Amino acid sequence: MAGDAIPEELADLAEALLTDRYVIVHRAMLDHLPQLRLPTRLAPRLLPIVASWAQAYIDDPDVLEDALWALRCLADMLDDQRQVLGWHSHALSLVHRLRPHDREWMLTSSWPLPLRAHPAWSRAALGALASRELADYFNVRNDPLLAALLDQLHSDLGVTIVYVSHEFGAVERFVQRIVLVRRTIVFDGTPAELPGVWHDPSHVHVRD
Numbered sequence: 001m002a003g004d005a006i007p008e009e010l011a012d013l014a015e016a017l018l019t020d021r022y023v024i025v026h027r028a029m030l031d032h033l034p035q036l037r038l039p040t041r042l043a044p045r046l047l048p049i050v051a052s053w054a055q056a057y058i059d060d061p062d063v064l065e066d067a068l069w070a071l072r073c074l075a076d077m078l079d080d081q082r083q084v085l086g087w088h089s090h091a092l093s094l095v096h097r098l099r100p101h102d103r104e105w106m107l108t109s110s111w112p113l114p115l116r117a118h119p120a121w122s123r124a125a126l127g128a129l130a131s132r133e134l135a136d137y138f139n140v141r142n143d144p145l146l147a148a149l150l151d152q153l154h155s156d157l158g159v160t161i162v163y164v165s166h167e168f169g170a171v172e173r174f175v176q177r178i179v180l181v182r183r184t185i186v187f188d189g190t191p192a193e194l195p196g197v198w199h200d201p202s203h204v205h206v207r208d
Helices: 013-019 023-035 040-056 061-075 081-097 100-107 119-129 132-137 144-155 168-174
Strands: 178-182 184-189
Touching: 013 023, 013 040, 023 040, 023 061, 040 061, 040 081, 061 081, 061 100, 081 100, 081 119, 100 119, 100 144, 119 144, 144 168
Parallel strands: none
Antiparallel strands: 178 184
16 A cells, blocks of 8 residues: 555554554554555644654664654644644654664755754764764765765855865765866866866776
8 A cells, every 4th residue: 555545444543553562563554654645634643652652762773764754754744834843853853863874864855944954964964974884885975965964064054165086076066166186276167167077977086
């Protein structure tokens, strides 16, 4: 039934399934809730239940991840934007308990604008980028979380960032100006004006 709206006559079972004390039952409900397209009228009743499971599984990152996605899905069903922001804020406060890869996936998803510009988002992003798991697995210069963080620092806080890199294909998508130095400045302009050879992401180094 994933991807389809749950029949109205079955929708009220969601609360019973979420409050079921059998682990396999409420965990499965947390996992599948974002795909069930539940009626919006249920969101105010289900949100406190999901939040309580998030707290109960705070030391189990796999279940916590499911709970946070479910929490954010239900929050988006609310009409009161203050409540939407409040529930997303609660989810953001727990993101640091996820595994680094899951943290990155959640942080780069859509957030209410006030939270995307909030220091809590930046702290969570920096914590994920500094983790050994991401450092070993990703070339962070290609990492979407790093790009989002740099964009936030520049656009929301007005911070100018000087980025030093040999990999123009990795950085040109989120910088406004590139200065190419080979003993002297050989290019100074926008990424769109950069000579074609440097647009190839497979070209790694400036020096031959």
